[in-house]
Amino acid sequence: MSGVNSPAPETAASRGLACCHVCLKLSPSTAHSCGLCGASLHTRLPDSRQRTIALTITAALLYIPANVLPIMSTVQLGNATDSTIIGGILLLIHHGSYPVAAVIFVASVIIPIAKLFALTWLSWSISGTHGVAHRQRTRLYRATELIGKWSMTDVFVVAVLVALIQLGGLLIITPGPAALAFGAMVIVTMLAAESFDPRLIWDQEERQHG
Amino acid sequence: MADAKPKVSERRRFSPIWIVPAVALLLGLWMLIYTYQNQGPEIEIVFPTASGIEPGKTKVKVLDVNVGLVRSVSLGEDLKSIVVKARLDKEAEALLRDDTEFWVVTARLGTSGVSGISTLISGGYIQLSPGDAPATRTSFVGLPEPPVTPAGTPGLKVELIGDKAGSVTAGDPILHKGFPVGRIESARLDVETEKMLYSVFIEETYQKLVNSSTRFWNTSGISFNATADGIQVETGSLLTILIGGVSFGAPTGVPPGEPVANGATFDLHPDFASVNRHPYRVGLEYIVRFDQSIRGLRVGAPVDYRGIRVGRVEEILIEELSISGAGEPIPVLITIQPGRLMLPDNEAGAAQMRNAVTNSVALGMRASLATGSLITGSKYVALDVHEREAGSVLGNYAGRQTIPTLPSGLEGLEYQISGLLSKLNDLPLDRLANSAADALQSADRLLASQSMQELPVTLDTTLAGVRETLDSVSGDSALQEQLSVALAGLDHSLESIRELAITLNEQPNSLVFTRRVSPDPIPPAGIR
Numbered sequence: 144m145s146g147v148n149s150p151a152p153e154t155a156a157s158r159g160l161a162c163c164h165v166c167l168k169l170s171p172s173t174a175h176s177c178g179l180c181g182a183s184l185h186t187r188l189p190d191s192r193q194r195t196i197a198l199t200i201t202a203a204l205l206y207i208p209a210n211v212l213p214i215m216s217t218v219q220l221g222n223a224t225d226s227t228i229i230g231g232i233l234l235l236i237h238h239g240s241y242p243v244a245a246v247i248f249v250a251s252v253i254i255p256i257a258k259l260f261a262l263t264w265l266s267w268s269i270s271g272t273h274g275v276a277h278r279q280r281t282r283l284y285r286a287t288e289l290i291g292k293w294s295m296t297d298v299f300v301v302a303v304l305v306a307l308i309q310l311g312g313l314l315i316i317t318p319g320p321a322a323l324a325f326g327a328m329v330i331v332t333m334l335a336a337e338s339f340d341p342r343l344i345w346d347q348e349e350r351q352h353g
Numbered sequence: 354m355a356d357a358k359p360k361v362s363e364r365r366r367f368s369p370i371w372i373v374p375a376v377a378l379l380l381g382l383w384m385l386i387y388t389y390q391n392q393g394p395e396i397e398i399v400f401p402t403a404s405g406i407e408p409g410k411t412k413v414k415v416l417d418v419n420v421g422l423v424r425s426v427s428l429g430e431d432l433k434s435i436v437v438k439a440r441l442d443k444e445a446e447a448l449l450r451d452d453t454e455f456w457v458v459t460a461r462l463g464t465s466g467v468s469g470i471s472t473l474i475s476g477g478y479i480q481l482s483p484g485d486a487p488a489t490r491t492s493f494v495g496l497p498e499p500p501v502t503p504a505g506t507p508g509l510k511v512e513l514i515g516d517k518a519g520s521v522t523a524g525d526p527i528l529h530k531g532f533p534v535g536r537i538e539s540a541r542l543d544v545e546t547e548k549m550l551y552s553v554f555i556e557e558t559y560q561k562l563v564n565s566s567t568r569f570w571n572t573s574g575i576s577f578n579a580t581a582d583g584i585q586v587e588t589g590s591l592l593t594i595l596i597g598g599v600s601f602g603a604p605t606g607v608p609p610g611e612p613v614a615n616g617a618t619f620d621l622h623p624d625f626a627s628v629n630r631h632p633y634r635v636g637l638e639y640i641v642r643f644d645q646s647i648r649g650l651r652v653g654a655p656v657d658y659r660g661i662r663v664g665r666v667e668e669i670l671i672e673e674l675s676i677s678g679a680g681e682p683i684p685v686l687i688t689i690q691p692g693r694l695m696l697p698d699n700e701a702g703a704a705q706m707r708n709a710v711t712n713s714v715a716l717g718m719r720a721s722l723a724t725g726s727l728i729t730g731s732k733y734v735a736l737d738v739h740e741r742e743a744g745s746v747l748g749n750y751a752g753r754q755t756i757p758t759l760p761s762g763l764e765g766l767e768y769q770i771s772g773l774l775s776k777l778n779d780l781p782l783d784r785l786a787n788s789a790a791d792a793l794q795s796a797d798r799l800l801a802s803q804s805m806q807e808l809p810v811t812l813d814t815t816l817a818g819v820r821e822t823l824d825s826v827s828g829d830s831a832l833q834e835q836l837s838v839a840l841a842g843l844d845h846s847l848e849s850i851r852e853l854a855i856t857l858n859e860q861p862n863s864l865v866f867t868r869r870v871s872p873d874p875i876p877p878a879g880i881r
Contacts, residue, residue, distance in 0.1 A: 190368035190370065193367075193368040193370060193371070194368060194370040197368065197370040197371045197373055197374050198370065198373060198374070200374040200377075201373045201374040201377040204374060204377040204378055204381055205377060207381065208381065208384070220475055224410060225409075331373070338370075
């Protein structure tokens with residue numbers, strides 16, 4: 144009865160129902176625990192916004208060492224060279240490997256920054272009132288969740304190189320501290336995206352129209 | 354629908370998730386503070402070129418241990434040098450002293466071997482040689498070349514002054530009895546004096562071998578020398594023939610001197626022979642001026658006094674000559690070394706020697722050129738006392754005393770002949786001739802006199818008388834016969850006297866008692 148184009152879609156919460164986080168069974172929101180699996184019942188993910196903001200800030204903090212510290216150390220004939228993410232991209236451009244440079248640039252710089260901004264904006268937007276359609280925000284959230292795992296490309300490249308290139312005294316590649324920071328940052332952004340409850344977008348929609 | 358709206362309880366509590374960013378922030382801050390606190394000093398080194406230095410890659414090493422990294426390389430303000438900024442580790446801060454030295458280590462192919470091979474593949478690095486001066490600093494001037502011995506190595510550093518570079522270069526060994534005991538650290542040409550200056554490092558163990566009477570000489574290559582003493586060929590070990598070297602030792606017959614301090618200077622002699630030729634430190638300078646060709650007289654040629662070596666020729670003062678103009682005697686600077694005459698080799702000996710020379714010149718000592726070797730035609734300065742020159746004094750020329758000279762060679766022959774002629778001149782030949790003429794005249798008069806004319810007749814008469822006398826004693830004359838009879842009687846008498854003498858000898862009492870003849874003794878037989 145409530146169509147897709149309806150400006151204020153009916154939600155389970157508005158009907159006094161809550162969805163179990165574990166088994167997805169709808170129960171009355173007055174109940175404290177799920178009648179099926181016994182998990183505690185919440186209408187929305189608890190402290191979703193706070194968690195998202197906190198984890199986003201953590202990710203932003205981790206992003207600093209991930210870019211400042213060397214991500215990879217190349218020991219070529221006893222001559223160790225440290226390279227940061229940006230330094231590696233510049234080196235690839237210098238050598239003419241534009242596609243690889245572009246992939247790494249997008250995966251390691253664009254996507255993490257975009258994710259951080261997206262999460263910040265989503266967290267901010269659910270509190271205020273503004274005209275961006277909830278549908279767009281939901282799309283943005285989905286995109287953030289989708290591309291989140293792909294931003295591990297850089298860590299993946301380092302992992303592959305470290306595993307493959309161990310040529311004794313000729314060439315050794317070891318991961319740098321930035322790899323850890325970068326990996327942690329990607330995980331934290333994924334957790335932040337996970338802890339964001341997209342239903343909060345609906346709630347805001349409801350408040351605006353209701 | 355609206356009535357079914359549930360009450361959503363908004364829990365406005367502070368979520369524990371905020372611990373995560375707080376921890377991340379604290380960790381980040383701690384890392385920042387830790388890094389800042391453990392950050393060593395940043396130093397500035399000025400190098401002539403940036404060859405082999407790359408920012409972010411080139412390391413600063415002490416004894417092959419990394420202590421820092423080059424941060425940036427930029428041109429100096431004068432655009433003629435480069436400024437390297439390097440960040441050192443905290444523990445390396447103590448190494449930065451006033452006399453700390455830096456140089457770039459790259460592969461080097463030198464006469465003393467190949468070094469820095471490892472830098473061919475790993476790239477060069479900046480070597481830090483720790484100093485031990487009390488003062489610290491953070492701005493340095495890098496060495497263009499690696500020092501042969503790092504600063505602070507215990508040992509003796511002395512300076513050598515040589516006439517020409519020859520085959521001695523930095524890094525060459527210093528040998529004592531053929532064994533390497535040190536190295537030449539640097540060599541440079543002093544523009545003012547046009548002498549080569551060498552910094553020499555002697556290892557601590559062998560430091561005491563060097564004293565004030567030590568002489569250094571070049572043992573590089575092959576030395577071929579034709580001098581007044583003949584022709585000499587001299588070589589060192591194969592190594593020194595190839596790469597050169599400097600030896601030191603005491604010259605023959607010179608007692609060891611006092612120990613020397615860092616920075617003492619020594620002369621670098623071209624070869625060992627010249628050390629023995631020139632083993633004395635103190636020499637009196639004199640000028641001798643030759644009014645003849647000095648062809649064959651070389652610097653270093655001996656100065657002899659009656660065959661005893663007393664000094665050497667130091668220099669032929671051409672510049673003085675050009676002032677005085679053509680036709681002037683050629684001034685030659687010689688030194689007379691008191692040490693050669695067993696006088697002390699110091700100022701006291703020099704004063705003694707100066708007196709002796711002054712006295713000798715007053716007695717007629719002169720210098721002359723003499724030929725040392727007919728093959729090479731080399732000359733030396735001979736000093737000798739010529740009595741007829743007695744009473745001369747030392748002259749003065751170009752600020753130095755001069756010893757008067759005598760010409761030698763063909764010029765000397767001329768001189769001697771002229772001396773002879775002047776002696777002949779001095780003879781009273783005319784008076785001699787006059788008295789001879791007088792004597793001849795009186796002889797003439799004597800021969801022409803009357804008694805002289807009668808002399809032959811008188812002689813004839815005398816000779817006839819002599820003949821008569823001789824005839825009277827000839828073989829068959831009566832005188833002869835009587836004489837032989839008398840002689841026979843005398844012979845007989847002498848015989849009987851002899852017999853009497855024998856008897857008296859055997860039995861002296863026979864004059865009183867009759868002579869008894871004892872029987873012949875018979876030797877006893879059969880008794881054993």
